[in-house]
Amino acid sequence: MATDFAFPDSAAKTAQARPDIASQPTTEFETEKMSLSMGPSHPSTHGVLRLQLELDGEIVTKCDPVVGYLHRGDEKIAENMTYNQFVPYTDRLDYIAPLANNMAYAIAVEKLAKLEVPARCQAIRVLTAEMARVSSHLLGLGAFGIDTGAWTVFMYTFTEREKLYKLFEELTGARFTTSYSRIGGLQRDVPEGWTGRVNEFCDQFLPILEKILAMLTRNKIFTDRTVGIGVISKEDAVAYGLTGPNLRGSGIGVDLRKDKPYSGYEQYEFDVPVGTKGDSYDRYLVRGEEMRQSVRIIKQVIAKFPGGPWYATDAKKIFAPPKDKILTSMEELIQNFMLVTEGPQMPAGEVYFEAENPKGILGFYVVSKGGGVPWRLKIRSPSFCNLSILPKLCAGCLVSDVVAILGSLDFVMGECDR
Amino acid sequence: MAIIPLERKPLTLAERTYIPQILGGLKTTLARLLKPTETLEYPEQRPAIPSGYRGVPTLVRDPNGREKCVSCQLCEFVCPPKAIRITPGSIPVDAPTAHVEKAPQAFDIDMLRCIYCGLCQEVCPEEAIFLQAQYSMSGYTREEMVNHKDRLYELGGTLPDQHHKWDKKLAAEKHGNAH
Numbered sequence: 001m002a003t004d005f006a007f008p009d010s011a012a013k014t015a016q017a018r019p020d021i022a023s024q025p026t027t028e029f030e031t032e033k034m035s036l037s038m039g040p041s042h043p044s045t046h047g048v049l050r051l052q053l054e055l056d057g058e059i060v061t062k063c064d065p066v067v068g069y070l071h072r073g074d075e076k077i078a079e080n081m082t083y084n085q086f087v088p089y090t091d092r093l094d095y096i097a098p099l100a101n102n103m104a105y106a107i108a109v110e111k112l113a114k115l116e117v118p119a120r121c122q123a124i125r126v127l128t129a130e131m132a133r134v135s136s137h138l139l140g141l142g143a144f145g146i147d148t149g150a151w152t153v154f155m156y157t158f159t160e161r162e163k164l165y166k167l168f169e170e171l172t173g174a175r176f177t178t179s180y181s182r183i184g185g186l187q188r189d190v191p192e193g194w195t196g197r198v199n200e201f202c203d204q205f206l207p208i209l210e211k212i213l214a215m216l217t218r219n220k221i222f223t224d225r226t227v228g229i230g231v232i233s234k235e236d237a238v239a240y241g242l243t244g245p246n247l248r249g250s251g252i253g254v255d256l257r258k259d260k261p262y263s264g265y266e267q268y269e270f271d272v273p274v275g276t277k278g279d280s281y282d283r284y285l286v287r288g289e290e291m292r293q294s295v296r297i298i299k300q301v302i303a304k305f306p307g308g309p310w311y312a313t314d315a316k317k318i319f320a321p322p323k324d325k326i327l328t329s330m331e332e333l334i335q336n337f338m339l340v341t342e343g344p345q346m347p348a349g350e351v352y353f354e355a356e357n358p359k360g361i362l363g364f365y366v367v368s369k370g371g372g373v374p375w376r377l378k379i380r381s382p383s384f385c386n387l388s389i390l391p392k393l394c395a396g397c398l399v400s401d402v403v404a405i406l407g408s409l410d411f412v413m414g415e416c417d418r
Numbered sequence: 419m420a421i422i423p424l425e426r427k428p429l430t431l432a433e434r435t436y437i438p439q440i441l442g443g444l445k446t447t448l449a450r451l452l453k454p455t456e457t458l459e460y461p462e463q464r465p466a467i468p469s470g471y472r473g474v475p476t477l478v479r480d481p482n483g484r485e486k487c488v489s490c491q492l493c494e495f496v497c498p499p500k501a502i503r504i505t506p507g508s509i510p511v512d513a514p515t516a517h518v519e520k521a522p523q524a525f526d527i528d529m530l531r532c533i534y535c536g537l538c539q540e541v542c543p544e545e546a547i548f549l550q551a552q553y554s555m556s557g558y559t560r561e562e563m564v565n566h567k568d569r570l571y572e573l574g575g576t577l578p579d580q581h582h583k584w585d586k587k588l589a590a591e592k593h594g595n596a597h
Contacts, residue, residue, distance in 0.1 A: 057463070085498045088535040152446060159456045172470035179535045187540070191470070215446070219430060253421035271422045285424045326543050327581045333543055340496050340541045341457045 017396030047413030063394035082343025104355035106181035108364035138357035147407035184319035185311025244360025280408035298381035343372015476574030484547035493538035501531035
């Protein structure tokens, strides 16, 4: 018996997602839906995301994201160690921008302790977070390019990213797993002449950025794959809790650096780019413009780089004393032992802090019963929330559109599964 | 200081033929041919390692050859992945450094667990453990990947000491005003 080819729901979805292909004539022969497992080791799922697709020919009728392949139980691990010991674990959330995670975590715990860090510490954190944003977007754009068939972009963005990683390596001692923040301060001060090298990087980076963007922005091959694909309406973007460039791509100018400034972001001038249509192309445009704005912020930070201490000198129960004091004075030696074994002393209470990370809003909810170990630490990860819209976005699309949509959402599974 | 909507201009007729992009791509490739490469031919060429790099953790000796670790086990405590195992030991009373009293009998770092975070170096009250410039390690067995005390000192070598804490203590003891 010949069944009706046009499934009522999928036809409507296709008409909505791909109006250009929806009007193609349907055939009369018998068809059957096919189930396709895309991932967890698929190059375009950027990590260990699995999409359980239901296909009608080449049209996706249903998309079920399966997450959790990279679950390590970070939130539980946090309950079993002191606040500073958890810093290396924050590197492994959004491992494309570890410095931004370090900063968000440190500010969350400092908010619990009602601790103000000095201006220099704040400036260094903003500087590193913006560099992390540039490096994250460079990878995001490069990978998006590969997903849509443009390999060259990736090569150029990776060359630039490598320069940033050299700077990170010099600052923190590691390229990737930076572990740079400490509660109440930083791991160490910036090295001599480092800010000058960051400035040099920015100067040579801007023309190259324009070159990279020129490869995609007016490229017909790229626009064919992205314009009008994966359109997220303003209402949907809000309803699904999207944040970051994915939300701004839909035309909503929410940026916590502007709306709820932290770590001294209010001193810097920058614009918040928003998209007009909410499609994959808009999300690409937003990331491109955000890199320009980040460079603007970096230059402003360096121009008025404050002096003074780089850690909270008055927080004796939170930040360790300087090393030469530990080696020579009994008082500081005991203080160091107490801090390491008992952890930075926090008051009882609970606090939620969210920061505008490259991927979106990263939130830490810390519940403390006093002492040096959190009682509960909840991580609100932007990638997880951003992926929640996939079932809605992918229904009615072609399989190749799914790849473009995934690339445009720019997620990281380390943070999604945490 | 504001929200800026990103405008998009429609592609021109020429751009819609794909031809400018193809020519542009060829131009990029040809221009690249003449430039030096950005890559490094590892392992023949090695990257420059900046000071303060967090490589393989090592134990160091002071300029007199004394092992600096006093086996306080603070690094063992702080290590997030629990990669360090220390068995404390005593220094024999007839040794020239007997006034230091303690030294590790065994000190093992499991490099399969180590995450190179540098917390051990940060908390060490004796400046005895350092993450130095070595970044590549390999072995055929799990046992091989555990660095024992001898190997750790071999990797660490001797670093300059600014404080000479224990020499000062010995001098004070001789003058009869030790704590």
